[in-house]
Amino acid sequence: MIICAECGHKELQGALFCTECGxxxxxxxxxxxxxxxxxxxxxxxxxxxxxxVVTRSQEIMFMIPSSGRRINLPFQNxxxxxxxxxxxxxxxxxxxxxxxxxxxxxxREHAEIRMSDDGISLVIIDLNSTNGTFLNHFRLPAQLxxxxxxxxxxxxxxxxxxxxxx
Amino acid sequence: xxxxxxxxxxxxxxxxxALSLTDSGAHLQKGDHEQIGxxxxxxxxxxxxxxxxxxxxxxxxxxDRSTSMKGDRLQKVKSATGMLLEKLAPTDLLSxxxxxxxxxxxxxxxxxxxxxxxxxxxxxxxxxxxxEILQGLVAGLREISKAPKGEYINQIILLTDGHTYGDDRExxxxxxxxxxxGVGISAFGLxxxxxxxxxxxxxxxxxxxxxxxxxxxxxxxxxxxxxSGLGALFAQNMRLNVTFPRVVxxxxxxxxxxxxQPVEWDNxxxxxxxxxxxxxxxxxxxxxxxxxDADELIIPYTxxxxxxxxxxxxxxxxxxxxLKIGRPxxxxxxxxxxxxxxxxxxxxxxxxxxxxxxxDVAAATKRMNYLTKxxxxxxxxxxxxxxxxxxxxxSQEGTIGKTGRIAIKYGTRAKLTQNLSQMLxxxxxxxxxxxxxxxxxxxxxxxxxxS
Numbered sequence: 001m002i003i004c005a006e007c008g009h010k011e012l013q014g015a016l017f018c019t020e021c022g023x024x025x026x027x028x029x030x031x032x033x034x035x036x037x038x039x040x041x042x043x044x045x046x047x048x049x050x051x052x053v054v055t056r057s058q059e060i061m062f063m064i065p066s067s068g069r070r071i072n073l074p075f076q077n078x079x080x081x082x083x084x085x086x087x088x089x090x091x092x093x094x095x096x097x098x099x100x101x102x103x104x105x106x107x108r109e110h111a112e113i114r115m116s117d118d119g120i121s122l123v124i125i126d127l128n129s130t131n132g133t134f135l136n137h138f139r140l141p142a143q144l145x146x147x148x149x150x151x152x153x154x155x156x157x158x159x160x161x162x163x164x165x166x
Numbered sequence: 167x168x169x170x171x172x173x174x175x176x177x178x179x180x181x182x183x184a185l186s187l188t189d190s191g192a193h194l195q196k197g198d199h200e201q202i203g204x205x206x207x208x209x210x211x212x213x214x215x216x217x218x219x220x221x222x223x224x225x226x227x228x229x230d231r232s233t234s235m236k237g238d239r240l241q242k243v244k245s246a247t248g249m250l251l252e253k254l255a256p257t258d259l260l261s262x263x264x265x266x267x268x269x270x271x272x273x274x275x276x277x278x279x280x281x282x283x284x285x286x287x288x289x290x291x292x293x294x295x296x297x298e299i300l301q302g303l304v305a306g307l308r309e310i311s312k313a314p315k316g317e318y319i320n321q322i323i324l325l326t327d328g329h330t331y332g333d334d335r336e337x338x339x340x341x342x343x344x345x346x347x348g349v350g351i352s353a354f355g356l357x358x359x360x361x362x363x364x365x366x367x368x369x370x371x372x373x374x375x376x377x378x379x380x381x382x383x384x385x386x387x388x389x390x391x392x393x394s395g396l397g398a399l400f401a402q403n404m405r406l407n408v409t410f411p412r413v414v415x416x417x418x419x420x421x422x423x424x425x426x427q428p429v430e431w432d433n434x435x436x437x438x439x440x441x442x443x444x445x446x447x448x449x450x451x452x453x454x455x456x457x458x459d460a461d462e463l464i465i466p467y468t469x470x471x472x473x474x475x476x477x478x479x480x481x482x483x484x485x486x487x488x489l490k491i492g493r494p495x496x497x498x499x500x501x502x503x504x505x506x507x508x509x510x511x512x513x514x515x516x517x518x519x520x521x522x523x524x525x526d527v528a529a530a531t532k533r534m535n536y537l538t539k540x541x542x543x544x545x546x547x548x549x550x551x552x553x554x555x556x557x558x559x560x561s562q563e564g565t566i567g568k569t570g571r572i573a574i575k576y577g578t579r580a581k582l583t584q585n586l587s588q589m590l591x592x593x594x595x596x597x598x599x600x601x602x603x604x605x606x607x608x609x610x611x612x613x614x615x616x617s
Contacts, residue, residue: 001199007536012454014193014201016503017510019517020533022540024507026193026498068532 003151008065008162054122054149054165060113063162067099075122075165078114081156082107082127096159105131105157113148113163121147122165124154131157172482181483182215182476183401183441185469190506191489192496198457202417203489205453206502208590209438209469210446211400217444221399221474224259224318225250226275226306229291230326230356231264236293239356242382243325246389248285253393254278259318261309262288265302266295275309297328299368300336303351307340310349319399319474323392324353324368325385329361338367345372345437348403348472352392354379358569370430373404373421373439378576395424398443401471401481406436408467410453418452422505423586426512426579441471446590450505463489501589508582511540515553515574522566531560537574549577 002011002025009020017024060079062071073079073093083101084091091097096106107129116123123145126133133140134155140146148154154161173181190204211217227247231240247262254260261275272287306322313320322344330337341351350372353365356379365376375392379385410416419429419436424445429436441447469483514537521530534557541550556570 012200012202013195014190014203014455016190016193016204016498016506019510019513021536022507022510022514068535 008063057165059166061164064099082110104159124148171478184212188499192493201455203453205451207449208446222257224313224320226261226310226322228302228306228324229264232266232297246385263305269301269305275312299330300333320349322351327356342371350374375425395442400441402440404438404471413457415454423448426582512578
């Protein structure tokens with residue numbers, strides 16, 4: 001499978017353009033479409049079995065198919081994911097209020113993406129959210145960091161977000 | 167008596183038709199997951215081929231004279247048909263049939279003589295009644311069949327502005343029968359009431375063209391174009407048999423030059439229609455691979471064609487194509503990318519319509535928004551405008567306007583043909599060198615020579 005970085009639609013390997021939005025799937029300005037042979041179908045693995053981990057990142061792109069929103073956030077220490085007032089300076093960096101996150105069951109402080117303590121890879125951590133965080137359909141135990149990979153599909157409660165790293 | 171020239175694999179005498187294939191095999195992988203691959207096939211007369219400028223035509227113009235044609239439409243069709251008389255050579259045959267609920271022969275098949283009388287006959291057509299296309303096609307085919315077989319290029323040109331009622335299937339059956347006896351069909355819709363999907367099906371057995379006539383003034387232009395294309399016909403009734411590995415399914419197929427038109431295939435036979443002049447015929451194929459377990463897939467194919475100006479006049483080309491799998495670092499040929507890109511826009515337009523028909527207005531709106539953006543990117547600003555107003559209508563009324571949908575459909579088709587033809591004309595030489603995987607024996611290397 002190939003995931004379109006523009007709209008998150010899945011296409012078969014070998015597809016050249018996204019049938020959903022018409023985006024070119026081969027050259028995406030440094031954000032290559034990825035094969036989910038190694039990512040989306042990859043199940044997070046506590047033992048750290050072979051995974052395509054992200055070792056560093058300057059920028060993270062989030063795609064939210066339900067709202068069509070595409071957010072590019074510079075990555076420094078961490079990115080918080082949750083809900084807040086759009087004007088509130090304390091609101092999480094990825095504010096899912098704008099994508100109807102409340103209705104989808106997203107918690108105020110739902111999860112965060114940061115560098116792992118050993119500095120090896122970027123990880124996502126569920127912050128005891130009410131309705132859970134699912135990485136590639138695998139529910140993350142709360143408070144345990146998991147490596148994230150380019151092209152991962154993450155459900156924050158019922159809201160699906162695709163994540164890409166640059 | 168007809169003879170057949172057979173070319174199999176490597177050969178030393180140049181074949182009158184040159185064939186080349188480009189593929190996206192570089193982006194396929196070994197494995198048992200489903201994958202999509204594309205082929206762009208091109209066929210054109212080889213350099214040594216004797217391309218005559220003009221072959222005698224046997225045309226039947228079949229005109230819708232139902233009530234809705236009243237006024238400007240019928241008037242313009244009449245004057246376009248009158249103009250046709252001027253364009254035909256003394257050796258050509260012409261018949262004119264009009265139909266509503268039944269058909270009348272306005273001009274029986276024959277050479278164009280006594281133009282004043284013929285024009286008077288054309289002018290006598292009156293608009294009244296319903297639209298039964300079958301009636302018109304049957305009468306048109308009867309007129310065409312009066313000519314001796316094998317001496318003419320036979321073509322029915324249908325002009326309609328409406329839906330046909332209840333006889334769709336019969337019409338398509340007739341079109342197949344016509345194709346079998348060497349009669350092609352082109353069909354043009356005026357206004358926005360006609361059924362574009364039906365016309366696509368009607369022309370596909372013979373590899374003909376369907377089109378959209380937005381303004382009645384365009385009738386003349388389209389007819390003229392069709393006549394000059396047909397007159398310069400080099401090969402006709404081209405049939406391609408491809409033996410794909412069993413793990414391959416054909417998902418879709420479009421002829422993209424000399425015009426864009428969906429192509430039908432049955433029992434592995436692909437009906438490609440005709441080659442007009444030296445202009446290459448190109449076909450884009452979308453294939454689904456359910457499993458790939460080799461680095462190279464061998465695909466045997468056979469092309470059959472009638473070449474009116476060659477002796478022998480029947481041609482059979484047979485060879486194997488080697489599809490190489492993997493090597494994603496290779497750049498795909500630009501023309502293949504361009505064909506897939508623009509075809510995708512045509513399909514997005516179709517799909518948005520299907521979604522709107524199924525009541526999924528949100529999905530259709532989203533797709534039309536994307537389509538607007540893509541059309542703009544592709545420099546098709548008029549169509550982007552149309553797509554934008556389609557999107558607005560969609561959000562306000564929940565439906566997609568047919569006029570707009572058809573304008574985008576035929577607009578993107580025309581753009582596809584235009585861009586591809588330009589690329590082929592300007593010589594895809596560089597493309598061939600770094601892009602094509604596995605040139606076959608019949609490949610004509612001199613790509614720049616296309617004119």
